Amino acid sequence: MPIRCVLTPDEVRELERMADDEKEDQSEVSDVEEDLVGTPLANERDKLRAKKQLESREREEDSPKKRGPKKKKLTRARLAKLRLRRVKANTRERSRMHGLNEALDELREHVPCGQSSTQKLSKIETLRLARNYIGVLSEILRSGKKPDSVYFARSLSKGLSQNTMNLVAGTMQINPRSLVAHDFPPQYPSPYCAQNYLVKKEYSQETPSPVWRPDVQEASLPAGAKYIVNPAEMQARFTAAMQRCDPVDFEYDNWFDPDCVQQSSISIM
DNA sequence: TAGGCCATCTGGTCCT
DNA sequence: AGGACCAGATGGCCTA
Numbered sequence: 696m697p698i699r700c701v702l703t704p705d706e707v708r709e710l711e712r713m714a715d716d717e718k719e720d721q722s723e724v725s726d727v728e729e730d731l732v733g734t735p736l737a738n739e740r741d742k743l744r745a746k747k748q749l750e751s752r753e754r755e756e757d758s759p760k761k762r763g764p765k766k767k768k769l770t771r772a773r774l775a776k777l778r779l780r781r782v783k784a785n786t787r788e789r790s791r792m793h794g795l796n797e798a799l800d801e802l803r804e805h806v807p808c809g810q811s812s813t814q815k816l817s818k819i820e821t822l823r824l825a826r827n828y829i830g831v832l833s834e835i836l837r838s839g840k841k842p843d844s845v846y847f848a849r850s851l852s853k854g855l856s857q858n859t860m861n862l863v864a865g866t867m868q869i870n871p872r873s874l875v876a877h878d879f880p881p882q883y884p885s886p887y888c889a890q891n892y893l894v895k896k897e898y899s900q901e902t903p904s905p906v907w908r909p910d911v912q913e914a915s916l917p918a919g920a921k922y923i924v925n926p927a928e929m930q931a932r933f934t935a936a937m938q939r940c941d942p943v944d945f946e947y948d949n950w951f952d953p954d955c956v957q958q959s960s961i962s963i964m
Numbered sequence: 965t966a967g968g969c970c971a972t973c974t975g976g977t978c979c980t
Numbered sequence: 981a982g983g984a985c986c987a988g989a990t991g992g993c994c995t996a
Contacts, residue, residue, distance in 0.1 A: 780981095780982080781973090781974080781975095783982090783983095784973095784974085784975095784982090784983085785972075785973060785974080787983070787984080788972080788973075788974090788984090788985090789971080789972070789973090791984075791985080792971070792972080793971095796970095796971095817968085817969060817970085818969080818970085819969090856968095
């Protein structure tokens with residue numbers, strides 16, 4: 696990455712010498728020059744604007760004095776001092792950002808896919824993935840059970856870009872399509888989808904789920920779970936709703952596989 | 965070629 | 981006064 700406006704040690708020493716030489720050099724530099732010196736954008740247009748500013752300030756000299764601290768005259772020595780301060784500030788800022796990047800690199804080492812050899816996670820994706828990862832780990836701690844790989848990958852992929860989703864899917868060795876919102880149930884051979892039920896948390900008898908199955912006996916459900924539906928039926932209803940262009944109230948993250956969580960935790964889902 | 969990501973510079977603000 | 985932090989601007993690189 697190119698580094699601009701970096702002074703050599705000799706140049707820094709020269710600036711420091713000039714800054715220390717304030718008593719010997721009291722020649723004034725105009726404020727307009729101050730605006731321009733050291734600025735990469737000091738092009739012709741800026742110079743023209745500066746000239747107008749200078750003319751404007753000359754007119755203001757006849758007007759009453761303004762309040763506030765008197766502006767110091769800008770000598771060449773003071774100019775050198777200011778420039779040195781800017782150079783130092785730039786160095787500190789660079790160092791600060793490098794520290795931030797090092798911290799992000801360390802974070803990448805602790806998140807899934809963070810050390811991919813094919814694609815480096817961007818900063819924002821690293822933070823999002825870390826957030827999701829913390830959420831999944833918390834859920835595991837709470838439930839005491841390990842989720843299946845698709846649920847795990849889906850949870851990790853919330854809010855991530857398609858590229859990162861693909862990376863997650865690749866790492867988990869699952870079909871990336873199974874992470875796409877409108878691809879439910881996932882198009883992959885999963886014993887969970889094939890054999891188990893899904894439970895949705897916020898629906899009740901008063902506000903039944905669109906896939907509520909009243910024929911299922913509550914006694915056969917895990918403790919706390921009220922309604923269940925098998926994936927095949929859910930797929931059929933979902934497809935039909937899509938064909939009718941009905942608003943589909945399927946929020947996948949709210950569906951849980953009872954076998955993935957302890958029964959005692961079902962009630963608070 | 966447009967858009968995303970990044971490093972860097974810069975000036976402003978807050979704090980010590 | 982000077983350092984830390986922040987956000988905007990800018991330009992380079994890369995990829996779809």
